Amino acid sequence: MKQLQIVSVFLFGLILxxxxxxxxxxVYKVEVDIIDRKAIATSLITFIEALEDFELxxxxxxxxxxxxxxxxxxxxxxxxxxxxxxxxxxxTKTITFKYETExxxxxxxxxxxxxxxxxxxxxxxxxxxxxxxxxxxVLASEPKIFPTDVVIGSDGRRIMLFWRLKDVGPETPxxxxxxxxxxxxxxFWQLHFILTLTVLAxxxxxxxxxxxxxxxxxxxxxxxxxxxxxxxxxxxEKGVARQRKVVRExxxxxxxxxxxxxxxxERGMLEVQRIGRTNRLKLKxxxxxx
Numbered sequence: 001m002k003q004l005q006i007v008s009v010f011l012f013g014l015i016l017x018x019x020x021x022x023x024x025x026x027v028y029k030v031e032v033d034i035i036d037r038k039a040i041a042t043s044l045i046t047f048i049e050a051l052e053d054f055e056l057x058x059x060x061x062x063x064x065x066x067x068x069x070x071x072x073x074x075x076x077x078x079x080x081x082x083x084x085x086x087x088x089x090x091x092t093k094t095i096t097f098k099y100e101t102e103x104x105x106x107x108x109x110x111x112x113x114x115x116x117x118x119x120x121x122x123x124x125x126x127x128x129x130x131x132x133x134x135x136x137x138v139l140a141s142e143p144k145i146f147p148t149d150v151v152i153g154s155d156g157r158r159i160m161l162f163w164r165l166k167d168v169g170p171e172t173p174x175x176x177x178x179x180x181x182x183x184x185x186x187x188f189w190q191l192h193f194i195l196t197l198t199v200l201a202x203x204x205x206x207x208x209x210x211x212x213x214x215x216x217x218x219x220x221x222x223x224x225x226x227x228x229x230x231x232x233x234x235x236x237e238k239g240v241a242r243q244r245k246v247v248r249e250x251x252x253x254x255x256x257x258x259x260x261x262x263x264x265x266e267r268g269m270l271e272v273q274r275i276g277r278t279n280r281l282k283l284k285x286x287x288x289x290x
Contacts, residue, residue, distance in 0.1 A: 024048060025124040026093075028168075032131045034114055034180065039104040040065075041116070044096045050089035057082050059117045060103035067097035111140045111181045118174040127165040129176055132158050140179035147176070226252065226260050234270065234283040243279040 029044040045054075054071075058081045067073060070092070073085040087095065104116040118129065133139070135157045145152075151162040161178065168174065223231065229250045234241055236249075247257045261281060264270050273280040 024122040024170075025120065027126045027128070028120055028124040029128040030118050030130070032114075032116060032129070033134065034105070034131065034137065035134045036137075036182070037105045037107075037112065038100055038102050039114065039116060040098070040100045041118070042096065042098045043118070044094060045120075046094040047089070048093075050093055051087055052089075054085045054087055054095070055083065056085075057119075057121070058099070058101075059119075060101045062099040062101045062103075065098040065100060068095045071095055071097065073097075108179070111179050113177065113179055115175070115177050118176070119172075120168070120170070120174060122170050124168045125166070127163075127168045127174060129163045129165075129174070131161040131176065131178070133160075133180055134158065136183050137180055138183055140181050143179045145178045226250075226256065227264055230257065230260050230264065230281075231269070231283065234281060239283040239285070241281055242275075243281055246281060 024047065025045055026048050027044070027046040031042045033040045060081060061077055061079070062081045064073070064075055064083075070088040070090075071085050072088075073083050076082040076084070081099075083097075085095075089095075105112055105114050107113075114131070116131075120127075137159070139145075139152075139159060145161065147163060147165075149163065153160050153162070163176065165174075229252070230246055233246050233249045237245070243257060243261065244254075246261075247254050250257065252260070261270070261272060261279065265272050269284055271282045271284070273282065
């Protein structure tokens with residue numbers, strides 16, 4: 001019986017201890033802005049229970065920019081940076097701090113490697129990491145992103161990467177990597193080539209428009225006198241008129257106008273639509289602006 005009680009107490013203590021160890025951090029969120037060779041990180045940590053002391057080892061030389069007013073931190077900077085903080089979490093269980101460093105980035109050939117280590121050293125239910133590239137910076141052709149389970153998006157100006165991890169243990173490294181590069185400005189010869197192509201395209205379009213108009217003028221110059229009269233009336237009426245108006249404006253007979261309209265329609269210069277006892281004549285668009 002005593003052995004059973006001892007085992008029960010031991011198991012209860014083990015469960016209680018494991019719950020204390022596991023339930024340390026509810027949400028750990030890091031937002032990183034990469035600006036050329038500098039990384040600016042903003043960390044947000046929401047604890048399960050309010051703490052009085054907090055330590056974090058950041059494997060980089062950092063400059064602490066700002067932190068929550070209920071944090072009082074001693075910063076020891078060497079090859080790595082140790083934050084030793086006293087917390088006053090009476091009103092909240094969340095702390096934030098912001099720092100910048102150049103140790104998370106380095107050059108590799110013509111590209112840049114971001115290698116950010118945000119290991120917390122505590123169990124976290126949810127870990128969220130955002131990385132935003134400065135406008136004018138893009139992912140390399142082979143970005144070698146790690147971890148690979150990433151969501152990549154854009155706000156129209158900057159590329160953004162997003163990771164979400166669940167139940168991260170205290171021994172799990174939170175290391176995130178990617179290759180990026182700045183957009184190169186076009187060289188003089190590239191600008192010269194683009195300008196040459198633009199001028200050539202405009203010239204070709206100009207010649208095409210000239211020959212197109214010339215062909216229309218050529219077609220109009222081949223019209224008979226009666227056909228020219230009908231076309232002139234339609235041009236005056238912005239390309240559309242009733243046939244009886246054409247009869248009235250040209251002074252030709254109805255039969256004569258009907259023959260001329262039929263000839264023009266057969267040549268594809270106008271369309272004829274029957275409306276009641278008359279026709280609606282519509283000059284084709286390519287002949288309206290002559």
